[in-house]
Amino acid sequence: MLKRVLASVVAVAAGSFAITVPAYAAAFQTTATNLNIRADAYLSASVVKVLAGPTSVEVDCQKSGDSVTVGSRTTTWWAHLPAHGGYATVAYIDTTGTKLPGVPDCPQDPPQTGDITLADVQAMFGSRIANPSIVQQGLPSLNQAMRDAQINTVYRKAAFLATLVHESRLEYNIREIGDTRVYGGRGYIQLTGDFNYRPAGQWLGVDLINNPELARDIRYSAQIARWYWTVARNINPYADQLKMGRVNAAIGYPAGAEDQRRCDSFRAAIAYLSGAPAPAVNCSRTAKTMGDTSKLTRAQFDALAKVPGAPGTVG
Secondary structure (H helix, E strand, C coil): CCCCCCCCEEEEECCEEEECCCCCCEEEEECCCCEEEECCCCCCCCEEEEECCCCEEEECEEEEEEEEEECCEEEEEEEEECCCCEEEEHHHECCCCCCCCCCCECCCCCCECCCCCHHHHHHHHHHHCCCHHHHHHHHHHHHHHHHHCCCCEHHHHHHHHHHHHHHHCCCCCCECCCCCCCCCCECCCCECCHHHHHHHHHHHCCCCCCCHHHHHCCCCHHHHHHHHHHHHCCCHHHHHCCCHHHHHHHHCCCCCHHHHHHHHHHHHHHHHHHCCCCCCCCCCCCHHHCCCCCCCCHHHHHHHHCCCCCCCCEC
16 A cells, blocks of 8 residues: 555576565564464455465565554554565564564555535545435444544545445435345445345344345435445455455346446546545456356455455464
8 A cells, every 4th residue: 555666676697576665664573373464454354365474574674554463562563575465463473572673664644534414425436426405414433433444544535435326326325226125225335135234234233134224214225234344345455455356246236337437436536535546456356256246245355355464374
């Protein structure tokens, strides 16, 4: 997610190249077995690699993130390992302090943003905001749901809002046009199927099976979207990594032209929220998530999406 300038690119064989570690990187030793290297400095971030045993690593910068305690030492600092494409908690690096000595702080991530306004979504999505008064009415509950789900950075907000504007036009009370099924699409996230209505209702403490219309009630619509984003699926890490294709696959619909439209909306939202053109966005899916994944459990979807990391890893 951070833009870094690497020191050089050197030839290692005729016709092949390798990226060197930045010249200012410092050498350290990891201390753990099965150490997770994560996409960001948070325990919720996806695992990009697992280091099987204690390993010599190069660190180019460090940033503050989730707190990790190992023995008597607690630290919020995470080391960026450029050769491994992610972060390792300093708790599992051979140092006596809670922060690595002589290592600079990483450049800041995209800033957290405040509550989203009607003017914001109109600027991001234009004519897709077809009923401004309804959108405005629902925004307090939607902003609260985003706070609850830690959808609080440029990339996370852009992915969430781009998804919802295509699902529901950001209208909390919308019913999928022409859908007469008892458990058809309703609300911000277009909740569909008894396999979603039942667990969503259980999580909310509301009987959505016998009262499916509550899925588009202003009291519940935004929280249902939050439930799907963080409980039925774990989508924030995909947004952190600019993997909008994975976001689209997680929503459940089959791959097609809609993927590109949502990627375009994601880019537009990033540009508006950050004030700069969006970086490269990955719109691709894994081969096994090209079809309808809506009925999969979270564990089943993660397995198909080939999220790295295995039980028993740390960090």
